[in-house]
Amino acid sequence: MATAAHQLTPEEASAHPAPEAIVVRFAGDSGDGMQLTGGQFTLSTALAGNDLATFPDFPAEIRAPQGTLFGVSAFQINFGSTQIDTAGDQPDVLVAMNPAALKTNVEALKPGGLIIADAGEFGQRNLDKAKYAANPLEDGSLDKWQLLKLDISALTVEAVKPFGLGNKEALRCKNMWTLGLALWMFDRDRAPLIEWLRTKFAKAPNLAEANIAALNAGHAYGETAELGAMGIAQRQVSAAPAEPGLYRTVTGADSISMGLVVGAQLAGLPMFFGGYPITPASAILHSLARYKEYGVTTFQAEDEIAAIASALGASYAGSLGVTSSSGPGIALKGEAMGLAIMTELPLVIVNSQRGGPSTGLPTKTEQSDLYQAVYGRNGDAPMPVLAARSAADCFDVAIEAVRIATQYMTPVMILTDGYIANAAEPWKVPDMSTYAPFPVTFHTELPPEGEKFLPYARDEKLKRPWVKPGTPGLLHRIGGIEKALGTGNIDYSPGTHQAMTDIRRDKVLGIDIPDQSIEQGQAGGKLVVVGWGSTYGPIASAVRRARAKGQDVSHVHIRHIWPLPKNLGGLLESYEHILVPEMNTGQLKTVLRDQYLVNAVPLNKVSGQPFTIAEIEGAIDRHLSSDRAEELGPDNSQLPSPEAVNP
């Protein structure tokens, strides 16, 4: 990841053979514990010093009917000895715990890749549920892959026999058996997992020991069953080059929560978080609820509206108000965002985007709330919008959002997405002494004798004063009705509305943000790939590969979606072509065209799955092979076929 390793220059990349990286996908029933297996495998991989990226992909139903195609839950991890930017295009290894998991995932597997299947689950009933006419483990239909069929169910039951569990409980240990085998395959240490199991099942030591026995049995199976003879060798993946330092893994939800806490502390404010459960944003509420010693109050409100309204009330009373949600919840919060804009109070709104519209795809990822973030309110309602590119990046983005909110008295929206929120990646633990505080000063000074306090007076940044109720001598009233300059008294007169609308716009446009940097390449040239948010990984990899092939392509990744960096327009104009890959139907593209009158060409994907590197690489190839960008308009041939990405 960006924080964990240096970036290859094209020269470096072409001078060395392809780096070793392995993609493993665990797939099973949603009750099979695949997310847990994947998470623990991730941890052991991180501890082994590999760079990695993960992609948890699970159904919206908590426990979909067993064995069905729509109940399959999968977890993919890409790890290796060089910088890893994405969860990987195609798995090298697929662990399929039942026929449905095999059916929905096998087409993604690399030709020649390894399938590990639990043969014990391939009975007639499960084959029927997965709509297999014949048993694929027997009929030769998997011949283009390497197949390892094991009766994992029976092996697990046998391994945990001494613990006297019921059959159902014994089978629950299957995921640990599989994990044990995977750990053997990639020569990973079991000790941290054993420790973790003992802590997790501290209250049921028998279950802990059964799970450990299953883990050990899976590992021993790899060691002793002469898998080597079947051509299945233990694979070594050496550690990735990384900057020296202390590392941990983080998900976007962890990282954004820590960033918010740090931001509030840097501002010198207590934090109030109002939230309402919604996938995939709830994880932020969960993690903040545990940070009481940092002055965090969390409030699970009765609905999305109350969540933001209470956060705004807390900001009014002198806390940093924060709320978070996903698309549908953000829609409900819209009116209160307008109130925050009108009353000019700080507020941070985190939007973990998911597929939409309406309920859409609750557990799938998408970037389709950019319009909603930038434009989605009644009236002219300008609001700063930031986008995080990765789980680790959420930390700095959250701090930046708190800085802008408190320094400019404005609500700020952070865009992440389901992919960032759930995916884990290694993170170099930052040195907190390098973060400069930006303390808030509440206004307490009385106006000169005979003058009235002006709640809507402006400083040079156009910011109004923040006065906490409880402050003597500065009584005032605020609200959502248009107000007079200075006094803030209700005022509908035409001149006032014009002036206040202009001020609200200018305040946001004047926010001090860094200039747009270039990730790879340089200003000027044939093609720039412009991205935002979680498409960072595939774009960075695709551009790196393209540059290694000698193609003239640069990568620009935008964090400040609104206001846009002041140099962005000039930078974009310096390229002949602009390609904008997005997991939506072209929303940043619209903003760029509108703001700069440039021919930004979209590359869109809304399948609920992240871009693969190959998709973006292909688009770069097509673009550079044609000099006429208009031929590359948003025609359907650019869209990846649903089968290709979502088998």
Add this chain to the structure above:
Amino acid sequence: MNELTTIKPSTPKDWETDQEVRWCPGCGDYAILKAVQRTMPEIGGTPENTVFVSGIGCSSRFPYYMETYGFHTIHGRAPAVATGVKLANPDLDVWIITGDGDALSIGGNHTMHLLRRNLNCQVLLFNNEIYGLTKGQYSPTSREGTRSPSTPFGSVDHPAKPCAFALGSGGRFVARGIDVNKNLPSVLKAAHAHQGAAFVEIFQNCIVYNDDVFEPFVAKPNAARNQLWVEHGKPMLFAGGTQGISLDREALTVKVVDVIDGDWQAAGVIVHNVTNRAIAHMLVEMPFGPFPMALGVLYDDPAPTFESAVVAQNRAAAEGKVPDLQKLVAKGQTWMVDKQPHSL
């Protein structure tokens, strides 16, 4: 914090703003504003520690006219905003001003949860049984058959009963008052004295769109006969003490009884107990007409407040832990990378 007012007690005038009051002439809101401004000095309020939070509607303009901190929010959301204010600073004295549409229609959910959680604040619901600011549509408390621009042939839905709603939501203080009645300040004082969410329904006359809708019990000739002012420890008498409320033991409900020669005991008149929830339920459900309108403090039985529980839990959870940002970011399983493990 507030030397000025501790030295010199405030007067009602101190609670008035320089803003021109913009309700229709003759609106009941004027009387309520005066009653609140009269109450504030009596409860020893300090303007800077007082916050009025309102939603949208005629009543919700109220904060602009109170010389305190004030937040005129959005339709129905005042309870939610007030919850954030109070949790962020439990020392503030929070008053919510709302109306029948604001509190029971668009904001019904928030009203319910505020009462259930028992946030320590006062909720003054101005009930005029109509939407005034939007020009006269029927409201959730309008009686069946109310003719309005949106119900030209009369409304057909059953009205909500604010006090029954408040009790049903778990409210621990429920009271009723009338805009122009001299008892209103005493009801407001009791509401303020209650620790927890205090819900007060104030019958407020909308002179333009629903004039005289409360005349059957507010108009002078009807008042004595049709107003039952309850008081803790006192018998429930009305009509100059000639009638009272008694328990119909067979029907398990209340009935009106005649009181002969002041002998209310003989007539079996109930003595009001503000902590008795069953009595409160019967009072708020009494249909007006056969029964008088129950007014005053109907129920008052304090329970621990929401913000005190939140503060206590925050304290307990933070106890013995030192905030350390470096520790925060280095949580969980970590590993050291000493040097570049190998170069490519």
